[in-house]
Amino acid sequence: MSVTDDPVALNQWIACAYVGQVTPGKSYDTAMLGQAIRISCALDGTCTCHEIGDDGGPGRQLPLTQRFEILFTTLGDTPRQLPDIPEFAEADRRVANCASVGLHASPFRIVENFLDMAHFCFVHKDILGSMEKTEVFTYKTEHRKDVDEIWATDCAFFQPAASTSAAEKGGGQVTYYKYRVMSPFSVMLYKTVYGNAERDDAICLFIQPKSETECIAYMPMAILDDQSTMTQIIDFQQTIFLQDRIILENQRPVLLPLTPSAEIPTKADVSSIAFRRWLKGMGMRFGILQEQAA
Amino acid sequence: MQNSHPDRWVPVGLEAQFMPASSHPVVVDGFGLAVWRGENGAIQVWEDRCPHRGMRLSFGFVEGNSLTCLYHGWTYRQNGQCSSIPAHPDLDPPGTICTKSFVTRCHRGTVFANLAPEPVSGFPSVDEAGWMPVRSVYLNVPEKRVREYILAGQGTLGPGFTQTEFDNYESGPDAGDRTAIAIQPIDDNHCAIHVTRSGRDTDIYASLKLARRLVRARREIEAF
Amino acid sequence: MALKLYNYTLSGSCYKVRLLLDFLDLDYERIPVDFFPGKEHKTLDFLDINPLGQIPVLEDGPMRLRDAQAILAHLANSYDETGHWLPRAPALFGPVMMWLMFAGNEIMAASAARLHDVLGYELDIEAARANAHAAFRVLDDHLTERALIGKTWIVSDHPTIADIACFPYTALSGDGGIGHEEYPAMRNWMRAFRRLPGFNAVSGIPEFA
Numbered sequence: 001m002s003v004t005d006d007p008v009a010l011n012q013w014i015a016c017a018y019v020g021q022v023t024p025g026k027s028y029d030t031a032m033l034g035q036a037i038r039i040s041c042a043l044d045g046t047c048t049c050h051e052i053g054d055d056g057g058p059g060r061q062l063p064l065t066q067r068f069e070i071l072f073t074t075l076g077d078t079p080r081q082l083p084d085i086p087e088f089a090e091a092d093r094r095v096a097n098c099a100s101v102g103l104h105a106s107p108f109r110i111v112e113n114f115l116d117m118a119h120f121c122f123v124h125k126d127i128l129g130s131m132e133k134t135e136v137f138t139y140k141t142e143h144r145k146d147v148d149e150i151w152a153t154d155c156a157f158f159q160p161a162a163s164t165s166a167a168e169k170g171g172g173q174v175t176y177y178k179y180r181v182m183s184p185f186s187v188m189l190y191k192t193v194y195g196n197a198e199r200d201d202a203i204c205l206f207i208q209p210k211s212e213t214e215c216i217a218y219m220p221m222a223i224l225d226d227q228s229t230m231t232q233i234i235d236f237q238q239t240i241f242l243q244d245r246i247i248l249e250n251q252r253p254v255l256l257p258l259t260p261s262a263e264i265p266t267k268a269d270v271s272s273i274a275f276r277r278w279l280k281g282m283g284m285r286f287g288i289l290q291e292q293a294a
Numbered sequence: 295m296q297n298s299h300p301d302r303w304v305p306v307g308l309e310a311q312f313m314p315a316s317s318h319p320v321v322v323d324g325f326g327l328a329v330w331r332g333e334n335g336a337i338q339v340w341e342d343r344c345p346h347r348g349m350r351l352s353f354g355f356v357e358g359n360s361l362t363c364l365y366h367g368w369t370y371r372q373n374g375q376c377s378s379i380p381a382h383p384d385l386d387p388p389g390t391i392c393t394k395s396f397v398t399r400c401h402r403g404t405v406f407a408n409l410a411p412e413p414v415s416g417f418p419s420v421d422e423a424g425w426m427p428v429r430s431v432y433l434n435v436p437e438k439r440v441r442e443y444i445l446a447g448q449g450t451l452g453p454g455f456t457q458t459e460f461d462n463y464e465s466g467p468d469a470g471d472r473t474a475i476a477i478q479p480i481d482d483n484h485c486a487i488h489v490t491r492s493g494r495d496t497d498i499y500a501s502l503k504l505a506r507r508l509v510r511a512r513r514e515i516e517a518f
Numbered sequence: 519m520a521l522k523l524y525n526y527t528l529s530g531s532c533y534k535v536r537l538l539l540d541f542l543d544l545d546y547e548r549i550p551v552d553f554f555p556g557k558e559h560k561t562l563d564f565l566d567i568n569p570l571g572q573i574p575v576l577e578d579g580p581m582r583l584r585d586a587q588a589i590l591a592h593l594a595n596s597y598d599e600t601g602h603w604l605p606r607a608p609a610l611f612g613p614v615m616m617w618l619m620f621a622g623n624e625i626m627a628a629s630a631a632r633l634h635d636v637l638g639y640e641l642d643i644e645a646a647r648a649n650a651h652a653a654f655r656v657l658d659d660h661l662t663e664r665a666l667i668g669k670t671w672i673v674s675d676h677p678t679i680a681d682i683a684c685f686p687y688t689a690l691s692g693d694g695g696i697g698h699e700e701y702p703a704m705r706n707w708m709r710a711f712r713r714l715p716g717f718n719a720v721s722g723i724p725e726f727a
Contacts, residue, residue, distance in 0.1 A: 018555070020555070021555075097555070098555075099554060099555035100638070101636055101637070102635055102636060102637070102638055103635070103636075104635070104695070112347070116366075117381075118366045118380070118381035119365050119366050121367065121380060122364060122365065122366060122367045122380075122725075122726070123364070123365065125725040125726075126725075134367065134380035134381060134383060135380075135381065135382065135383050136381040136382070216638070229550070230552075231550045231551075231552040231556070231558075232550060234552065234555075234556075235526075235527050235550060238527070238528055238554075238721075239527055239528070239721050240721075241721075242528055242636070242693075242721030242722050243721045243722070245636070245693065245721075245722070246353070246692060246693070246722055246724070247349060247364065247365050249692070250349060250350040250353055250692075251347060251348040251349050251350075251365075252326065252342070252343050252348045252350060253348065257348075263345065263346060263347055263348060264345050264346055264391055265346075266346075266379060266381060266382060266385075267381075267382065268381040268382065307702060308702075311665075311702040311703070311706065313706055313709070316705075316706070316709055318702070318705060319697065319698065319699045320699065321699055353724060355724070355726040362726070364724050364726065427666075428666075429662045429666070429703075430702055432699075432700035432701075480699075486700070498666060498667055498668075501666055502663060502666050502667065505662060505663060505666060506663075509659050
């Protein structure tokens, strides 16, 4: 495996561990964009990150920053700034560190799956969608140029059990979503809080592409739920993600095809169409299927 | 993407093992196929990829005579046409939305497919009656190794196999008990053999005995 | 409630027990264990409950049992009025035990591969996958013979706890990079299992059969 030379991919802050993952006094080896890296934590809890050199020893030191229950690092000199997500600082929210899950998939397929509502009835049957109401209503998508993010708004979907608290109380509801792609490897959604019309739960997905086809997904969230235990909250999130995982690992081709004729989108897919256009516009090559010249 | 498959008939499995209303993953020459059967018994061999977002159709489920993709529930008829897109229940899917399908035939209890873009290679127009399924055996060796083993005739399966059309094998030149072996190339290091038999002895225990010998043969072939 | 299950939703071993509890239509209390990331099963409190630091654990009144296979046998023995899930006939009892042990041993290589790929456990993944394939060959060879004589289930004419014990990690093996392309008889058996009345899926097993 060799590190990518794609400057767009390199100049991102990328998740490399979750808070609490590395025991003080120990180190953890992983990879990012084809580069082997090591996170080492001293007994006092301070951590450092290095590339792993060809000899297996520490190479270049990399910057490390901690946000949203995650440690981020970067291989680039001018990385895109990490997003602002004020919800993580709000005192009355539960901040759930759902750790991470590994999977063999393209990071961009993972982002698109997160943006997608049309699969709720099938992949998350009787939780996020039911066979009685499968329609995806028209929603809005935009590229917000001031922050260079893709947003999808006015998304609505009928859900039998949209969250831990909704599942406990029974009965379905229409859930309203807003989706926000903060960077090529990160996406989040804001969703209706059961019993609270004013504020939204914030659920995030930060992706660590170890290579073009293997990733680790981190899912921190900042939610309004004073009923469920943290174990129940994490259980719900893991249940949902493991359902998506069998889809993500079985999409072909593995790399994301950007030619329009390769796959057939519908109106329900406008957010992923915007995402692909955005990737193309920024010149992303990592994780993208390079078509052979005819 | 260019279809560069050669014009030849390859076996993908035993007819008896493709249950009505089921779908299955099969790999031929590194290429993924979804083999599925409607409740009416008709077998389809399609590229294992939904045209929407590339989800493997072999993970899909069959209701009636349609195959539904597990990701977004897009449903396809046996002719490959998409009949339903649940995200847009009022939409009549355009005829351009269809799966990539390949010609398929059954012969001697084995399902064959031809993946070439315009297959012209002939196939027996009439199937033969009286062939009973034995079993498929999947091997971690290239097909060349299996062919050598069969023709050498030194192992548990014994001698007497000759090559037939479509580069397969059969034993028993007379009308007595015959065994047919069809070879499926999976990739450079894997293949499968699909075995059926025909003969006077229709007792299921004769098939069972041969099935056990095939398990032993697998060990012999892989031990080499 | 008399029956309590120390449970983690994504655990295939817990799923074995939940399957039989559903098939027998038994009421029980679920006690959630934060297996990942919390590693609750390795805490001092949990080691008091099961010194092996593993789930599932079943409490039935004063009785406390570990090991999914033992729990299946106890539930079938105590609560199944039909006697089908754990048949006593000499021709069937021994084979059910044999496949129960197989489920708790050889098949668990598929669980190891899944823990590695999904939760990042450090172990010899190549060995785990090779051992899982070897186990699946044994199971598929057996199910192939059963199919030839017109039988669907591992032992007997109806499903037993041998089928329940073998099902979860077989069905979830894709999570660990072990596909089902080479096991046609096993695929047909899994499909028949998923169509049993009272069957509920778990993440990683499609809801639709």
